[in-house]
Amino acid sequence: MTQHPLPASIDETLTLLESAGYVADRSLATVLHLSLRMKRPLFLEGEAGVGKTEIAKVLSETLGRDLIRLQCYEGLDVASAVYEWNYPAQMVEIRVSEAAGDTDHTELSKSIFDERFLIKRPVLQALEPHINGAPVFLIDELDRADEAFEAFLLEVLADNQVTIPELGTIKAAEPPIVVITTNRTREIHDALKRRCLYHWVDYPDAERELEIVRRKVPGAAERLSQEVVAFVQKLRADEDLFKQPGVAETLDWATALSELDAMALDPDLASDTLGVLLKYQDDIERVRGSKTRQIIEDIRKEEPKSPAMPAV
Structure with missing residues (x-):
């Protein structure tokens, strides 16, 4: 893996993300650029499936750095993490x-x-020297870990070091590129947030989501991609669902329908495959059948009409 220099501007950061197929808005590129230049952890908050984790993977790929991932869960302790x-x-x-x-x-x-x-776990591995430069250290779904572990991270994030009683303090020669994600199932303490640059990753608008589908599911028919995105956007805007579909679910649904040779949304096929898009039975029952048909009819009514051909 060849190490690449950090982007020198916001525009270069946008280009870096786009080179790996990540379609970002300028506000995200701005805070990411600042995080890299200031060597500060990036704290990404937002609903599940909007692409927070993917940012760390893209940084690892495009900068040529090792990716070290710490997947958080309830009961995570020093022995498992450090x-x-x-x-x-x-x-x-x-x-x-x-x-x-x-x-x-x-x-x-x-x-x-x-x-x-x-035995070195992810936190200690992230502080070690790497042949390709400081690694990308992904602390994924921090909100799933206990507050005690969150407090332990303060030393790591503030000083890029950990203290091992038997060995002393181990400090990184070069700070890792830290990306922290949370789905906001609980609030993270202000003391940790103060050590980071913050960004809320929201659902994309229709134009950006369509561009994501085009890049990630290039085999899908153009009309299918447009209608899938319009359907998902309408669900998020109009339906009171327990769990709104994220971008990841949009991509899965477009892929599944493409695998079934769909060229556009068919009400029956869309109903039968809602389990790819929605992850709770109550949500599926709410949308299935006549509701699916109605949404498809509505988005087709809203499609821009082609201009009439001039008379000859």
Whole structure:
């Protein structure tokens, strides 16, 4: 993997994202550019499926940096996220030393708490030197982790370091490119947000979502792509759903319908494949059948009419 320089402007940042097929608005490109230049973590908040995680993947790909991902979950602790000691290997070391008659407990303690026995988890890996430069460190869905772990991250985000009692403080020679995502299932503490640059990633408008579909599902018919996007946009605007479909679901639905050789939205086929777009049965039942047919009729009525041919 070849390392590439950081973008020198907002326009270059937009171009960088577009080169990997990520269609971003200028406000996102601006805060991303500032995050890279200021070496500050980027805190991305928004609904699931709007493309927050993808930004870290795109940065890794386009900048030629390693991607280190920490997937957060309830109960995540230091042993799973930062480091733990290889206890079986340490026990072997102790027994070998005892068999050799080494009874100096001070020296033995130093020996077993050595980096040879340290199992490095994502946080520690992100602070290490990498051949391709500082890695992209994705802390994904932080809102799923406990507040205690969130508090632990303050040292990492503020000083790019962690403290291991047996070894001391380990500090990054070059700060990693940190991207934090949250789906806002709970509020993240202000102390953590203050250490980051913040951006809310919203659902795209119809024009940008259509461009995303064109890039990500190039095999889909143009009319199908347009109607899929119009259908999803109408769901988000008019329907009180438990979970609005994200861009990821839009792409999945366009792909599924394309696989079924659809050239445009068919009411029956659209109803039968709603499970690709919507993830809750109550939402599917609300939209299925006559509602699906009505939405398709409405978006076709709203389609711009072709100008009439001049009389000959």
